[in-house]
Amino acid sequence: MSGTATTMTSTRPYLLRALNEWILDNHLTPHMLVDATVSGAVVPQEQVEDGRIVFNVSPAAVRGLEISNAAVTFQARFAGRPLGVWIPIQAVLAIYAKENGKGMAFHVDEPADDGGGRPTPTQKPALKIVK
Numbered sequence: 001m002s003g004t005a006t007t008m009t010s011t012r013p014y015l016l017r018a019l020n021e022w023i024l025d026n027h028l029t030p031h032m033l034v035d036a037t038v039s040g041a042v043v044p045q046e047q048v049e050d051g052r053i054v055f056n057v058s059p060a061a062v063r064g065l066e067i068s069n070a071a072v073t074f075q076a077r078f079a080g081r082p083l084g085v086w087i088p089i090q091a092v093l094a095i096y097a098k099e100n101g102k103g104m105a106f107h108v109d110e111p112a113d114d115g116g117g118r119p120t121p122t123q124k125p126a127l128k129i130v131k
Contacts, residue, residue, distance in 0.1 A: 038091035
């Protein structure tokens with residue numbers, strides 16, 4: 001391994017995919033909280049409150065859900081009208097189960113390139129040994 005710094009992709013899409021699967025495997029309903037003000041977001045503006053929107057992303061509610069490293073996309077109907085939703089990955093603020101609130105929230109200011117997982121030079125890593 002060389003001594004040069006390596007830029008890593010964001011952990012957010014990987015965590016979103018895993019948590020979505022975990023919620024569905026537990027027969028619960030995955031919901032995503034989204035910052036609708038992020039540039040490029042295509043969401044039903046009439047459903048946005050205080051710059052945010054919550055989506056039920058269960059297979060019963062949406063079609064073609066895809067969580068790529070760049071965006072979350074799916075087809076859904078809002079007020080009877082079909083819409084192709086496109087959410088930049090950094091706009092997803094949380095994913096959780098509707099029934100019990102279990103899931104994960106993400107930092108709003110998390111950089112897109114590294115997922116905010118790198119400590120700054122003055123911080124120590126926040127890892128613990130679990131026995």
